[in-house]
Amino acid sequence: MRNLILKDLVLHKKFLAVISLLWIAYMGFFGSRIHSARTFFLFSMVMSSMIPFMIFTREEKSKALAVTCSLPVSRRQIVLARYVLCWLLTLAIEVLMTGAVLLFPGSKQESSDLLKPNMFIFALAMMTAILSILMPLLIRFGMAAIFVVLIGAQVLGIIVLSFRLFLKNIFVAVKSVVAFLSAGAGDPGRLMLFLIVICLVNLASIKCSELLFRRKDV
Amino acid sequence: MNNAVEIRGLRKEYKGFTLRDVSFTLPRGFIMGLIGPNGAGKTTVIKLILNLIRRNAGDIKVFGLDAIKREAEIKARIGFVHETPRFIEDATLKDIKSAIAPFYAKWDEKLFGSLIEEFSLPLDKKFKKLSHGMKMKFQIALALSHDADLLLMDEPTSGLDPVFRRELLERLSGLIQNEQKAVLFSTHITSDLERTADYITLINDGEIVFSLPKDVIKEKWGIVKGARELLAEKSRSLFKGIRETDFGFEALIDDIPAARKNFDSGVVIERASIEDIMIFMDKGGDRA
Numbered sequence: 232m233r234n235l236i237l238k239d240l241v242l243h244k245k246f247l248a249v250i251s252l253l254w255i256a257y258m259g260f261f262g263s264r265i266h267s268a269r270t271f272f273l274f275s276m277v278m279s280s281m282i283p284f285m286i287f288t289r290e291e292k293s294k295a296l297a298v299t300c301s302l303p304v305s306r307r308q309i310v311l312a313r314y315v316l317c318w319l320l321t322l323a324i325e326v327l328m329t330g331a332v333l334l335f336p337g338s339k340q341e342s343s344d345l346l347k348p349n350m351f352i353f354a355l356a357m358m359t360a361i362l363s364i365l366m367p368l369l370i371r372f373g374m375a376a377i378f379v380v381l382i383g384a385q386v387l388g389i390i391v392l393s394f395r396l397f398l399k400n401i402f403v404a405v406k407s408v409v410a411f412l413s414a415g416a417g418d419p420g421r422l423m424l425f426l427i428v429i430c431l432v433n434l435a436s437i438k439c440s441e442l443l444f445r446r447k448d449v
Numbered sequence: 450m451n452n453a454v455e456i457r458g459l460r461k462e463y464k465g466f467t468l469r470d471v472s473f474t475l476p477r478g479f480i481m482g483l484i485g486p487n488g489a490g491k492t493t494v495i496k497l498i499l500n501l502i503r504r505n506a507g508d509i510k511v512f513g514l515d516a517i518k519r520e521a522e523i524k525a526r527i528g529f530v531h532e533t534p535r536f537i538e539d540a541t542l543k544d545i546k547s548a549i550a551p552f553y554a555k556w557d558e559k560l561f562g563s564l565i566e567e568f569s570l571p572l573d574k575k576f577k578k579l580s581h582g583m584k585m586k587f588q589i590a591l592a593l594s595h596d597a598d599l600l601l602m603d604e605p606t607s608g609l610d611p612v613f614r615r616e617l618l619e620r621l622s623g624l625i626q627n628e629q630k631a632v633l634f635s636t637h638i639t640s641d642l643e644r645t646a647d648y649i650t651l652i653n654d655g656e657i658v659f660s661l662p663k664d665v666i667k668e669k670w671g672i673v674k675g676a677r678e679l680l681a682e683k684s685r686s687l688f689k690g691i692r693e694t695d696f697g698f699e700a701l702i703d704d705i706p707a708a709r710k711n712f713d714s715g716v717v718i719e720r721a722s723i724e725d726i727m728i729f730m731d732k733g734g735d736r737a
Contacts, residue, residue, distance in 0.1 A: 238548040242537045294535045301499050302552045303525035448502040 235312035259331025263338035276357040279324040283317040288374040296449045363436035371443035453631030459507030473660035478628030482646035483635040486731045490655045491635035495603045528597030530605045534584035538577040553595035561594035581608040602634035618645040639723040671705040675716035690729035701729035
């Protein structure tokens, strides 16, 4: 698995360096202009998680997946390596983006807000949601699936907002879950429960991706 | 285990094409050429061995090991060359090598360096800047640099100049001299097979027509030429393919001694080249 991760880092090093710098600078500026730490994490998590997806898309565009699958690794190892790379890159870029926001001249963000445990939980939850939903689709259907999901999410958002009165109960339920997690950020029991849920969701996503990738002809 | 590759009852279904009941064996110490017209299923067979596509039925064993269950172990011993070389387009050859080499415990940096020099490949150049032939050479250099026990090559000679093609074929012949390694390569260029292959497997429309030692083919397969009046129903059963004109007929046979017994001196029987066989088996001849 280490070799697979290194392979992607070596082959995409220039792209990674350029896109990461650009996005860190952009989010550093954008994040420093807003007050809400939650909004910052919402946007920055979406942006930073897209970077590893771009790497996989570049591989798809070059049709180089056949070479990866011809190397002495199993399909399971390829999937696992992709998840690990996603987590490592997303977390690393997220940390750099957060640092950039705090260091940006005239930043409206406070370190005490950004580095709160509930923000950490929120960021992890965002990352899990993005990766666990998009990775199986990306692995099976490529970047086209990501676009379909992103457009679908926007359409869904419009529909949900249009029918918000009918969906009130769902909103209330989601809010109470978020409140429960936020309130329990300092509670080790709830934190543990949350981390277990995160792990289970990721494991389910990995399993799903494995099954899909095993069926994929490259 | 003396066989490098054993394939039994392999089946792969696509929309509009089915690879049916493919079976053949490649022993260690030999080179097998996989031939057939475009779309016959050669690339599909190679992809199935590499587990790049899922099979619908059948078994593939490489060095006696199941190709799916022991995938990583097997692939560590395989050097592959794909029909169309595909790497990250804007990566340099040096970076691609650095990314690929750690996967192979037997990677020989010195050998890779000498191959790069011999093939005149510019390591600092981006992959996308290379011609097809250069890309193919780079793939070949990677495949040859980790002491692979089995080389799987899909049209490795396509896009190569005749001099390099000859050198590559000689190199492949040299590789199998220790009788532990094997080479399976697909090609359209029948002269490559005449020069190098020990076994020839002909595949047509998703089915194996034959998988035989080249010497057997040379010895037994032939072309019968004669006047149309000499054609009798019982003799037609000997033909693998036939082409009839107003002046006479030409037919492919797989048993020259039997044909000699069957026909009198009114026909000419010549040994069939691999190209003759391919043409008769594809569409050059109406089936007998």
